[in-house]
Amino acid sequence: MQQMQHQLMGYDRAITMFSPDGRLLQVEYAKKTVRQGSTTIGIVCKDGVLLIADKRIVDKLIIPESVEKLFQIDDHISSAASGILSDARVLVERAQVKAQQHRVTYNSPIDTIAVVKDICALKQVCTQSGGLRPFGVSLLVAGVDTDGPKLFETDPTGIYFQFKATVIGEGEPEVEELLSKEYNENMNLQDGLRLGIKAILSVVGKELSAERIEAAQITTKERKYQPLSKDKIEVVLKEIKKTLK
Numbered sequence: 001m002q003q004m005q006h007q008l009m010g011y012d013r014a015i016t017m018f019s020p021d022g023r024l025l026q027v028e029y030a031k032k033t034v035r036q037g038s039t040t041i042g043i044v045c046k047d048g049v050l051l052i053a054d055k056r057i058v059d060k061l062i063i064p065e066s067v068e069k070l071f072q073i074d075d076h077i078s079s080a081a082s083g084i085l086s087d088a089r090v091l092v093e094r095a096q097v098k099a100q101q102h103r104v105t106y107n108s109p110i111d112t113i114a115v116v117k118d119i120c121a122l123k124q125v126c127t128q129s130g131g132l133r134p135f136g137v138s139l140l141v142a143g144v145d146t147d148g149p150k151l152f153e154t155d156p157t158g159i160y161f162q163f164k165a166t167v168i169g170e171g172e173p174e175v176e177e178l179l180s181k182e183y184n185e186n187m188n189l190q191d192g193l194r195l196g197i198k199a200i201l202s203v204v205g206k207e208l209s210a211e212r213i214e215a216a217q218i219t220t221k222e223r224k225y226q227p228l229s230k231d232k233i234e235v236v237l238k239e240i241k242k243t244l245k
Contacts, residue, residue, distance in 0.1 A: 016130050027127055030083075030134040030156035037082030037169040039203050040069065042140040042151045043183070043192040044164050048219035049142040049149035050189055051080040052196035054170075054204060055212050064211045074099035076144050076223040077112055078216055082169030083137035083156075091119050091139060109223075112143030112150040116160050124158025138168040144223045165195075171203030178202060189217050190236075197233070198240050206241065210234035 011017055012025035019025060038056035042049070053069035071079045071092040077099065081088035095115045102110035119139060126132045134156040141152045153168065154160045165183045167175040178199050187195070193215060201208050215228040 014130065015126070015132060015134065016128060024127060027134050027157055030136045033136040034083040034138045034156065034168060035170070035172060037084075037137075038069070039167060039169045039171050039175060039200050040080045040082040040140060041167045041175065041179075041196045041199055042080065042142050042153070042163065042165065043179075043187075043196055044142075044149050044151045044185075045187050045189045045192040046185065047221070048189050048217050049144060049151055050192045050196065050215065050217045051078055051140060051142050052193065052200065052213065052215040053080050053082075054200045054208075055214055056170075057212055067214075069214050070216050070227070072216075072225045073115060073141070074103075074109060074143075075225060076109055076218055077115060078142050078218060078225050080140045080142075081137050084135075085137070087135045087137040088139060091122065091135065091137070094122065095119055095141075109145075111145050112141060112152065115143070116141050116152045116154060120154050120158040120160050122158075123154065123156060127157055140166065140168060142218065144218045144220050149218070149220060167199065174202060175199045189219070193217075193228070193233075194236055194240065197236050201237070201240060201244075206244075208237065210237050213237070 011019040015026045038054040040053040042051050051070055055067040055069055057064055069080055073079055073095045079092055098118050099110045123135050126134050139154045143150050151163050152160050153166050165179045182195055210230050210233045213233050217226050
């Protein structure tokens with residue numbers, strides 16, 4: 001009811017206008033956009049970090065490979081998005097340039113947190129500048145630095161947090177509960193993949209196919225972005241479906 005009153009009074013028409021109870025309604029709408037996006041999960045494992053996403057292919061005529069939910073930022077950093085993917089591409093391309101500039105300038109790979117801070121700085125500007133709208137996307141940024149694997153979540157406000165495991169998009173409460181129960185810091189990447197696919201399966205249902213899942217890992221040993229094959233994903237998905245029968 002209070003939200004409706006604020007809308008009628010016009011507090012949701014400008015990004016720079018606070019409502020009387022201290023809310024930026026346009027930012028809240030952007031967060032709702034993210035929650036309507038498909039499920040995207042990040043998991044830190046003892047031997048690397050993993051990103052898994054549901055591509056939510058709703059039209060059988062769409063070529064699954066043309067739907068991109070995971071992005072490579074640098075050799076050792078990747079990102080996954082939920083929300084408006086065109087917004088995600090703008091942020092990812094900015095991050096890619098930032099990583100390249102750092103390599104050229106310092107002859108060393110950029111830290112994951114530096115990429116996250118740069119992305120969030122732009123997101124934050126879009127919450128306080130007239131004529132702009134917030135980015136309608138959340139990004140998971142995963143990387144392996146010299147001191148180990150890292151996973152960060154950024155939201156439309158420009159805030160970020162570091163996680164051991166996290167989820168953005170559809171079914172967030174259910175997946176968070178599953179991750180809280182079953183995540184273990186000592187699990188390896190294979191265990192993490194099983195947990196991530198199981199979590200997406202709990203949201204999508206038994207019609208989930210390997211074609212809908214995109215996954216990539218970065219190992220602590222090689223520190224290289226490695227997309228996972230559909231065959232590997234399908235094997236794990238079939239194993240999980242058998243255990244749920």
